[in-house]
Amino acid sequence: NAGVTQTPKFRVLKTGQSMTLLCAQDMNHEYMYWYRQDPGMGLRLIHYSVGEGTTAKGEVPDGYNVSRLKKQNFLLGLESAAPSQTSVYFCASSSTSGSSLVEQYFGPGTRLTVT
Amino acid sequence: AQSVTQPDIHITVSEGASLELRCNYSYGATPYLFWYVQSPGQGLQLLLKYFSGDTLVQGIKGFEAEFKRSQSSFNLRKPSVHWSDAAEYFCAVGAAKLIFGAGTRLAVHP
Numbered sequence: 378n379a380g381v382t383q384t385p386k387f388r389v390l391k392t393g394q395s396m397t398l399l400c401a402q403d404m405n406h407e408y409m410y411w412y413r414q415d416p417g418m419g420l421r422l423i424h425y426s427v428g429e430g431t432t433a434k435g436e437v438p439d440g441y442n443v444s445r446l447k448k449q450n451f452l453l454g455l456e457s458a459a460p461s462q463t464s465v466y467f468c469a470s471s472s473t474s475g476s477s478l479v480e481q482y483f484g485p486g487t488r489l490t491v492t
Numbered sequence: 493a494q495s496v497t498q499p500d501i502h503i504t505v506s507e508g509a510s511l512e513l514r515c516n517y518s519y520g521a522t523p524y525l526f527w528y529v530q531s532p533g534q535g536l537q538l539l540l541k542y543f544s545g546d547t548l549v550q551g552i553k554g555f556e557a558e559f560k561r562s563q564s565s566f567n568l569r570k571p572s573v574h575w576s577d578a579a580e581y582f583c584a585v586g587a588a589k590l591i592f593g594a595g596t597r598l599a600v601h602p
Contacts, residue, residue, distance in 0.1 A: 483536040
């Protein structure tokens with residue numbers, strides 16, 4: 378199993394450009410998440426999904442959109458990139474076992490720079 | 493408000509010394525608690541988790557953590573640190589959604 382994979386690993390954008398980050402998981406997990414990591418701030422949740430076709434806002438959703446058309450994929454879009462979106466982006470997935478939540482599994486990250 | 497506080501931004505220890513990383517949380521319900529480790533340029537790896545039951549939990553790489561409900565704490569410990577433990581450590585709390593602390597960066601002196 379590859380676990381959680383992210384594409385691309387690195388990207389440089391100019392202000393105003395758009396792009397899509399792809400996250401894929403092969404663990405049949407229901408839940409998927411997008412975080413951003415900035416120095417001294419830990420990970421902050423951007424958007425998440427509790428199942429195919431459903432998405433919800435996290436802590437810092439502004440400037441981002443997401444889609445979950447297939448259970449195994451979770452896309453993060455930036456319609457008009459801004460320098461404040463320079464960050465490392467992590468995708469994660471998780472599932473449940475009975476009534477218990479199983480831990481989140483993380484991808485390797487995408488380093489995005491917006492100039 | 494729900495939050496996680498890791499009071500120590502940086503910690504330096506000598507190899508072979510003991511380690512304790514602090515984590516305090518504020519959460520309305522009984523929390524699920526996690527410690528993750530991140531090596532430079534890598535994703536996050538789960539060290540250990542607490543859902544219920546025994547309040548002292550064992551994790552990978554010789555780490556353990558103790559849940560203290562009265563203190564709202566979930567401190568991470570290791571009796572003897574190895575140079576390979578140098579990394580950033582994150583405490584997290586939550587259920588379907590996690591709230592992460594800002595992290596503690598650990599440096600290990602030989």
